[in-house]
Amino acid sequence: xxxxxxxxxxxxxxxxxxxxxxxxxxxxxxxxxxxxxxxxxxxxxxxxxxxxxxxxxxxxxxxxxxxxxxxxxxxxxxxxxxxxxxxxxxxxxxxxxxxxxxxxxxxxxxxxxxxxxxxxxxxxxxxxxxxxxxxxxxxxxxxxxxxxxxxxxxxxxxxxx
Numbered sequence: 001x002x003x004x005x006x007x008x009x010x011x012x013x014x015x016x017x018x019x020x021x022x023x024x025x026x027x028x029x030x031x032x033x034x035x036x037x038x039x040x041x042x043x044x045x046x047x048x049x050x051x052x053x054x055x056x057x058x059x060x061x062x063x064x065x066x067x068x069x070x071x072x073x074x075x076x077x078x079x080x081x082x083x084x085x086x087x088x089x090x091x092x093x094x095x096x097x098x099x100x101x102x103x104x105x106x107x108x109x110x111x112x113x114x115x116x117x118x119x120x121x122x123x124x125x126x127x128x129x130x131x132x133x134x135x136x137x138x139x140x141x142x143x144x145x146x147x148x149x150x151x152x153x154x155x156x157x158x159x160x161x
Contacts (some may be wrong), residue, residue, distance in 0.1 A: 048126020102156030110148035
């Protein structure tokens with residue numbers, strides 16, 4: 001199934017999609033593409049807000065974009081790998097039977113499938129700016145991300161090693 005169809009299906013049932021992705025076999029390249037795809041989209045989503053900030057504060061847009069690129073595309077994936085490892089350890093402590101790959105897949109897929117809301121958040125940041133609308137969209141993204149992540153993690157930890 002194409003990634004876009006899987007993203008839409010995740011909004012209807014995140015556990016089913018993660019179960020289907022697990023059934024495709026352990027492919028670390030797939031997990032890496034998921035997390036890098038999210039990071040690239042997150043970088044793109046920051047651009048309208050960065051342009052607004054550069055215009056209003058008289059800052060250099062290229063410097064802001066370079067810092068955002070470094071943080072989002074090069075450093076953030078490493079932090080997500082660390083977070084996936086910590087979530088795997090926490091799941092094992094409470095009786096989870098899944099693999100570290102499953103924990104990575106659940107986190108990375110939750111990130112990638114929440115990208116429509118990340119893009120909306122970036123548009124609100126660029127067009128409206130800070131305020132209640134940006135807070136509401138950011139909270140909606142975070143809530144959906146947590147829902148996808150926990151549903152996927154629960155599904156992966158049910159799998160026997």
